[in-house]
Amino acid sequence: MKTFLFVWNPKKWEWKDLEQTISKIKIKGKATEDWSVASHKKISPGDRAFLFRLGEEPKGIVGSGYVSSHVFLAKHWSGENKTIHMVDIEFDVLLNVEQEPILSLDLLKQGDLSRINWTPQASGIEIQKEFTKELEGLWFDFLTTQNIRTNPFINSESDNHQVFTEGTPNQVLVTKYERNPFARQTCIDHYGLSCQVCDFNFEERFGELGQNFIHVHHLNQISSIGGQYQVDPIKDLRPVCPNCHAMLHKRKEPYTIEELKEFISINSLH
Ligand SMILES: [Zn+2]
Ligand SMILES: [Zn+2]
Numbered sequence: 001m002k003t004f005l006f007v008w009n010p011k012k013w014e015w016k017d018l019e020q021t022i023s024k025i026k027i028k029g030k031a032t033e034d035w036s037v038a039s040h041k042k043i044s045p046g047d048r049a050f051l052f053r054l055g056e057e058p059k060g061i062v063g064s065g066y067v068s069s070h071v072f073l074a075k076h077w078s079g080e081n082k083t084i085h086m087v088d089i090e091f092d093v094l095l096n097v098e099q100e101p102i103l104s105l106d107l108l109k110q111g112d113l114s115r116i117n118w119t120p121q122a123s124g125i126e127i128q129k130e131f132t133k134e135l136e137g138l139w140f141d142f143l144t145t146q147n148i149r150t151n152p153f154i155n156s157e158s159d160n161h162q163v164f165t166e167g168t169p170n171q172v173l174v175t176k177y178e179r180n181p182f183a184r185q186t187c188i189d190h191y192g193l194s195c196q197v198c199d200f201n202f203e204e205r206f207g208e209l210g211q212n213f214i215h216v217h218h219l220n221q222i223s224s225i226g227g228q229y230q231v232d233p234i235k236d237l238r239p240v241c242p243n244c245h246a247m248l249h250k251r252k253e254p255y256t257i258e259e260l261k262e263f264i265s266i267n268s269l270h
Helices: 018-028 111-115 129-145 181-191 202-210 242-248 257-268
Strands: 003-008 031-036 048-053 060-067 072-075 083-094 125-127 162-165 172-175 215-218 237-240
Touching: 003 129, 018 031, 018 083, 048 083, 048 129, 111 129, 125 129, 129 181, 181 215, 181 237, 215 242, 237 242, 242 257
Parallel strands: 003 048
Antiparallel strands: 003 125, 031 083, 048 060, 060 083, 072 083, 162 172, 215 237
């Protein structure tokens, strides 16, 4: 997964239904918008997207999400008679500067992140791998400490947004925590890349091909949590291989890591 910076200049385009889009995220956990991209050659579905507001104060990150389509051609948003490249972005956070704080340019200009050009003229600039971990961490800290209306790390009862992940014998429903890059990385930094159930390690088996590959399982399934809930990537997430992940989800209320280990040890006695 790559990470791309998209830009929004309110001087060039007024976002009239921003509040409606934010309401949609509050209810459904996501909202899709199409966005123009100038440099588009490397973008593919599943890539991470950050939206940067520029042109007028306050400047900073006002949204995040995932690219949810291939690049397509569309008519220019200005109504001009020309075509531009666009992608769909599935936003999980959008901030309205009239209503809540944003991750300001001042904060982004500290530390390593200051080496990124935060005010490119056009969308679709890739953020280099070496910076993405720090950016996701800063974004996580910001979202969990400020009073933000749409926060993917806080779960409400109405929120049961789940997506299918690939690469499992049975498709497994994963929550947004399981695919959030920051939550994933924090979990892996703590537990490592071996399966917590069967100890399988993809790099040991497959070499370079298996580097950094593992699923992340969310212990507290959303449906079982009432009210507000904030995810803790170390307490709530565990790295598991896709086989064990599929087995954990064989029951609607997933098996625990311990129960699954129990199945393996009972079976190995035969
Ligand atoms: Zn396993
Ligand atoms: Zn899971």
